[in-house]
Amino acid sequence: MSLFYQPEVSNGVLFLDEEESRHCIKVLRYKTGDTIQVQDGRGNIFSVRLTSAHQKKCEFEVIDTEFQQPPPYYIHVGIAPTKNLDRIEWFVEKTVEIGVQEISFISCKNSERKVLKLDRLERKALSAMKQSQHRYMPKLNELRSFNELTTKITETDKYIAHVDFDNPVGLARSAKAGGKYCVLIGPEGDFTSEEVEYALQNGFKKVSLGSSRLRTETAGIVACHTLNLINDA
Amino acid sequence: MSLFYQPEVSNGVLFLDEEESRHCIKVLRYKTGDTIQVQDGRGNIFSVRLTSAHQKKCEFEVIDTEFQQPPPYYIHVGIAPTKNLDRIEWFVEKTVEIGVQEISFISCKNSERKVLKLDRLERKALSAMKQSQHRYMPKLNELRSFNELTTKITETDKYIAHVDFDNPVGLARSAKAGGKYCVLIGPEGDFTSEEVEYALQNGFKKVSLGSSRLRTETAGIVACHTLNLINDA
Incomplete structure (x- = not known):
């Protein structure tokens, strides 16, 4: 499954940027209601449901969050x-x-x-x-x-x-x-x-x-x- | 100092190939009588004297040889x-x-x-x-x-x-x-x-x-x- 990127999910930014939105909607053809995974590059992977499958600004709501600790070095x-x-x-x-x-x-x-x-x-x-x-x-x-x-x-x-x-x-x-x-x-x-x-x-x-x-x-x-x-x- | 390559020196091939000759004579402007170093990729570095500084086939004679053992792995x-x-x-x-x-x-x-x-x-x-x-x-x-x-x-x-x-x-x-x-x-x-x-x-x-x-x-x-x-x- 593809992993999309939005570094600010934890700060309430619940959409993908233009490039990621295009990839999600235009290339991979996800639709409103579909579930995708978004990572924030800060240890979290969010399972999210698409609420607006727009190819320039794809919006979502978070269903589930999984956090991984950073390495001990x-x-x-x-x-x-x-x-x-x-x-x-x-x-x-x-x-x-x-x-x-x-x-x-x-x-x-x-x-x-x-x-x-x-x-x-x-x-x-x-x-x-x-x-x-x-x-x-x-x-x-x-x-x-x-x-x-x-x-x-x-x-x-x-x-x-x-x-x-x-x-x-x-x-x-x-x-x-x-x-x-x-x-x-x-x-x-x-x-x-x-x-x-x-x-x-x-x-x-x-x-x-x-x-x-x-x-x-x-x-x-x-x-x-x-x-x-x-x-x- | 530049290191030229001729894998067959030990088998009596005492000249550089066309590409190495061009580099030696045309680019670096070595002349007959000059000393250069040639390696054979088999552990040897030869100090050689140019006997014919031709830019397509640069000939030389070996003055000295230094051999390095291969690594023990x-x-x-x-x-x-x-x-x-x-x-x-x-x-x-x-x-x-x-x-x-x-x-x-x-x-x-x-x-x-x-x-x-x-x-x-x-x-x-x-x-x-x-x-x-x-x-x-x-x-x-x-x-x-x-x-x-x-x-x-x-x-x-x-x-x-x-x-x-x-x-x-x-x-x-x-x-x-x-x-x-x-x-x-x-x-x-x-x-x-x-x-x-x-x-x-x-x-x-x-x-x-x-x-x-x-x-x-x-x-x-x-x-x-x-x-x-x-x-x-």
Whole structure:
């Protein structure tokens, strides 16, 4: 059964937006009186009955609600977006499938991309959430400076990934299950030594993601998967 | 420094092919007498001196050879190619970056793709090997039937991944370091119960790749990364 999306059901918004309405009524041909399922990306799945099967604004009433607790860990990946947009989109799709709670885009000294629009990425994330049957929509944050992100995050288990650290500890060894993680992934030209130093001063630990030299988006996926694996015992 | 590719140096082939020659001579402007590095994807990096800087067939002589042993484990991923070619190409690029020794494409009952050309995928693999500075070029096998692959592989640690197994054991728990692994990843419509049964009869173990519902190419990358992580201690 299809799962539709309306993030504000709990706040009394009892209709689908235009795109979801069209899909529900025009493509899947649901009619007034039919029951569908709506998720809010905040842990709830609502069984709802259509009260107005309008293809631009499909209205419903809630019959039943099922809530799922969020996972007992929190994965936040901070990543310098690549020049090629496809690679960022692919990163978002894959980390959402695998499981991520928050993604921040960082503007670094060596960043190849200083501007980033979130709307396409939000759509990718939504589609991946539905596809992978996750209940929680990850939070995507606008591009911020490295220093701003590094000082403002609230997670307690903070890591900065880098290929060329001396004697690095692997993320899989350093992180413990049940953590509130934030992992920073640098641009193709890597973090500068000043950026690394600044992160260390702000409580980040240096970690390695293994012996392979990974592209930015691959490093982000590998970090996200490693943290999921630690918790998926 | 750029790393060029010629798989047959050890068999006496002392020139670059047309594409690599053009890149070496026309783009990077190397000249006769210059020293470059050539890898063969079989563990060797050769320091070579150009003897004829021709842009279609650049000849050289070997000055020095450096050999790196292959890793003490072997990862073979058998995967049903997706309908969308981009997704298979991504899978190849990412697994080569992360580390894979062999990829087989499987034609399953529910496969959406019954024909697959390897040349584009070979180029993706080559480019990813260079990018990630790996010394070994993975072997890519032509599309074969599920039954043929399942009965003919020689790896000893054989796994079949499936989302809906009852009480599945995670691949990370089941596999031990230093193994010769083969993991099978099914199509979007999954393996049929007959295929699963056939694999079990041929010594495969059922494993899970975690609680998320992953697309085929994501499952392949996750399996490959899990096996690398077990070995990258």
